[in-house]
Amino acid sequence: MTARAAPHLAHRAKRRRDVVTPEGIALPFTVASRSARAGALLLDLTLMFVTGIVVTLALIWIAGGLFEAIGGPGGTNGAIEFIAVFWTLFWFLLWNGYFMVMEMGPRGATFGKRATGIRVASRDGGRLTPEAVVARNLLRDIELFLPIVFLMSAPSGETGAAGIAAAAWFLVFLLFPFFNRDALRAGDLIAGTWVVEAPRAALAETLSTEGAAREGSSALTGAEYRFGEAELAIYGEYELQTLERVLRDGRPEALESVHDAICRKIGWNPGSGDERAFLEAFYAQLRARLERDMRFGKRKADKFS
Amino acid sequence: MKAPILKTLFGKADVAPPPDIEAAALRSDRFRLEREHDWRRLEDIVARMEKGRLRGLSDEDVLALPALYRTAASSLAVARETSLDAATLEYLDSLVQRAWFQVYGPRQGFVGWLRRFLGGGLSRAIRAIWLDICIALAVMVAGTITGWLLVAQDREWYYAFVPVQFADTRVPGASREVLLESLQVEKDAQGMSAFAAFLFSNNAGVSILAFALGFAFGIPSLMLLIHNMAILGAMLWLYADAGLTLEFAAWLSVHGTTELFAILLAGAAGMHIGRSMAFPGSRSILTAAAESGRRGAQVMVGVVLMLVAAALLEAFPRQLFGTEGRLIIGCVMLLFWLAYFFAFGRERKA
Numbered sequence: 039m040t041a042r043a044a045p046h047l048a049h050r051a052k053r054r055r056d057v058v059t060p061e062g063i064a065l066p067f068t069v070a071s072r073s074a075r076a077g078a079l080l081l082d083l084t085l086m087f088v089t090g091i092v093v094t095l096a097l098i099w100i101a102g103g104l105f106e107a108i109g110g111p112g113g114t115n116g117a118i119e120f121i122a123v124f125w126t127l128f129w130f131l132l133w134n135g136y137f138m139v140m141e142m143g144p145r146g147a148t149f150g151k152r153a154t155g156i157r158v159a160s161r162d163g164g165r166l167t168p169e170a171v172v173a174r175n176l177l178r179d180i181e182l183f184l185p186i187v188f189l190m191s192a193p194s195g196e197t198g199a200a201g202i203a204a205a206a207w208f209l210v211f212l213l214f215p216f217f218n219r220d221a222l223r224a225g226d227l228i229a230g231t232w233v234v235e236a237p238r239a240a241l242a243e244t245l246s247t248e249g250a251a252r253e254g255s256s257a258l259t260g261a262e263y264r265f266g267e268a269e270l271a272i273y274g275e276y277e278l279q280t281l282e283r284v285l286r287d288g289r290p291e292a293l294e295s296v297h298d299a300i301c302r303k304i305g306w307n308p309g310s311g312d313e314r315a316f317l318e319a320f321y322a323q324l325r326a327r328l329e330r331d332m333r334f335g336k337r338k339a340d341k342f343s
Numbered sequence: 344m345k346a347p348i349l350k351t352l353f354g355k356a357d358v359a360p361p362p363d364i365e366a367a368a369l370r371s372d373r374f375r376l377e378r379e380h381d382w383r384r385l386e387d388i389v390a391r392m393e394k395g396r397l398r399g400l401s402d403e404d405v406l407a408l409p410a411l412y413r414t415a416a417s418s419l420a421v422a423r424e425t426s427l428d429a430a431t432l433e434y435l436d437s438l439v440q441r442a443w444f445q446v447y448g449p450r451q452g453f454v455g456w457l458r459r460f461l462g463g464g465l466s467r468a469i470r471a472i473w474l475d476i477c478i479a480l481a482v483m484v485a486g487t488i489t490g491w492l493l494v495a496q497d498r499e500w501y502y503a504f505v506p507v508q509f510a511d512t513r514v515p516g517a518s519r520e521v522l523l524e525s526l527q528v529e530k531d532a533q534g535m536s537a538f539a540a541f542l543f544s545n546n547a548g549v550s551i552l553a554f555a556l557g558f559a560f561g562i563p564s565l566m567l568l569i570h571n572m573a574i575l576g577a578m579l580w581l582y583a584d585a586g587l588t589l590e591f592a593a594w595l596s597v598h599g600t601t602e603l604f605a606i607l608l609a610g611a612a613g614m615h616i617g618r619s620m621a622f623p624g625s626r627s628i629l630t631a632a633a634e635s636g637r638r639g640a641q642v643m644v645g646v647v648l649m650l651v652a653a654a655l656l657e658a659f660p661r662q663l664f665g666t667e668g669r670l671i672i673g674c675v676m677l678l679f680w681l682a683y684f685f686a687f688g689r690e691r692k693a
Binding site (some may be wrong): 063065066067120122123126127129130134138143144145146157159161162165166167168169170172173174176177179180184207211224227228230237238239240241242244245246275278279282283286290292322325326328329332333 | 369371372375376380382383386392393394395404415420424425426427428429430431433434436437438439440441443445446452454456537539540541543544547548551554555556558559589616629632633634635636637638639640641643644
């Protein structure tokens, strides 16, 4: 099949990649947009900070309670020490473990990635292994935190020319996803992973089993719509799928204007009040015609072809 | 354009019965209606697997999963050639992709992975980067000697190398007693576990950095190793100058054999990535980077585990034992790591 992207999907077609699975099926993947990934990262960082701060406050509160209860720093050393140990290890695990544990799960995504509808996948079409997840997350420090630290300190001039050089150098890692077409960050590169869209579409109703598409005539007026070959030959697949979206959305004003446009194009005299039945019938007959041609290997991408 | 999100939250229960197949006016819709039942069943199984609720799956479902997946995949291939129903195509795309992730998903849980990792995976990964370990070791030795020689020539170098928090009483010209005191045995273990936790999180951060910097062709990893070992060389000279070489070596070795080994491995893992990107051989750079990165990640998990052990050793035995005890523990740990990494888990040649 040739890649004929409809105009409204052209920007997505640029990000589309076919991965051949081990059993030889070509699966289409869409590389996640950089903005979706940045959004996911912000969500995750916010979540981590909020969790961290809540736990820290709770520990401070507990430590305060301990002082009150025992009445002075004398006998509480053991308990305070335990809290300090817990706090240190907690931050370490939160900082390094959150991304790894979440991405090793069956969804392959952190909460932020789930919210933006993306996930981590293996670039070669194989399994996403725990080693790959570990590898891609160990590089987060030099890609994100060090560049930010250097960028904040370099303009102050305290660190001198070396600071500016270091900032520029780390900026390479920070901006790495903008310099390759799969939007890989440095961690993805060494782990052999990428981040793809994980759409969760629900199965919509069949359009040809309802209304005028099925009966061939309007339930409202009883009018029967039949279109001739010449009238159906005007439009192509792009227009068909646009009409499908209009029918599924079912917004009256959209139905009306599409109805007008089609009537103008095929030279019918537009009536009003029965737009939906007209469009359903037109959709069913146009699709029947285009699919029939398709089976004979003739495809018509849009009205210009 | 998209169906409202809330619908997927509450919509589960009211799946309408499929319209009867003969009613469909279009051949492609009949194709879809005939297979829709299988697709929905697959979607249900996949949704449950994604939520991690494997117990809710019956044996029939598990057995049916691969077959349903292949059915859906072939439906997708047929639908792309015969159907112009964008909504169905979009649904099938997403369904096949989700099912593919589950069919080719991780086949073992975290515990299973850890067991295999500790039972040989780690040792194999470390043996695979032996060349980088040799290079990193040579660099570390060179760094130590450099630190020693520079400080021996000119004491000012000591202040250039050693960070302020180490140079409290341990400065050139300090008396033997002062230096000996810094190696003293502590009276009790008060405050030691907090110290251990701090050491661990600090050292693990540094070694992750050493690994991550290897991405830039390994050069920054090497510089980090040289710098740290130069500090060690400078301090070694300081104590040797006061005639405390053995005491200092014992004080250092109790945890140092574990910790320095871990840092050595972290640097070597980073360099492994840098080296395989600079010299990928017959593979593409991306493949070479991915292979070495996954191997390096295994080594890094081992490094973090070693640093846990090192922090415990540093906090307790180092502060509580005398010179002989420290030396013995240090040597035993070194032997243990060497045996585990280089002798354990060798695959029998089939």
